[in-house]
Amino acid sequence: MEKISLHIHYHRFTSVEALNENEQRLCRAAVSATETSYSPYSEFRVGAALQLEDGQIVSGSNQENIAYPSGLCAERTALFAVGTQFPGTAITVMAVTARTDRFVIRQPVTSCGACLQVMAEFEKRQKQPIAVLFYCIGGEVIRVNSVRDLLPFAFNEERLKA
Structure with missing residues (x-):
């Protein structure tokens, strides 16, 4: 048996003002x-903003449905919008x-497992990492340099x- 350890590196900022102007703009988006957000059931409004390599920002929000599995998270609404409206354009x-x-x-909300898997596939498709900012409004920000740091064993x- 071999014991293997995984370590991730991330940055924690005390406020959004500690980020560079570009990342502050993305958090505001x-x-x-x-x-x-359409969230009449949970009343938990989630927003995602993705910056493309050309500087454009694509946003998404969670969209609930009374049949719970039929809704979609903010991250995936934004990612799928990029996939359909900007195919081949990398997300930075x-x-x-x-x-x-x-x-x-009181702390940054992170993505669910399904969103992480979709994020990982986008990163794989574009053959370059996607940095992720998890922002707690009025509080701290967690920044990772790659989705791979969040889901090292993504399904692949x-x-x-074939």
Whole structure:
């Protein structure tokens, strides 16, 4: 038996103002995206903003449905919009945030496993990392340099291509 350890590196910033201007702008776009959230059941509004290699920003928000599995997270709405509207254009960085009137969010909200898998596949498709910012509105920001840091064992079955 061999014991193997995994380590991730990430940066934690005490506020959005500690980020560079470009990343601050992206976090603000993610906050704005929460306005288009359709979340009458959870009242948990999530926004995602993705910056493309040409500087364009594509946003998404969570879209719930009374049949819960039929809804979609903010990250995937934004990613799939990029896939359909900007095919072949790389994503350089994405920001994710959330807000609710039901309780105080005290730390950055991270992506679910399904979103991480989709993020990992986008990173694989474009053959370059996607930096991710998890922003707690009015609080700290966590930054990772690659989706791979968040999901080192992403599903990747090459035989499915055959």
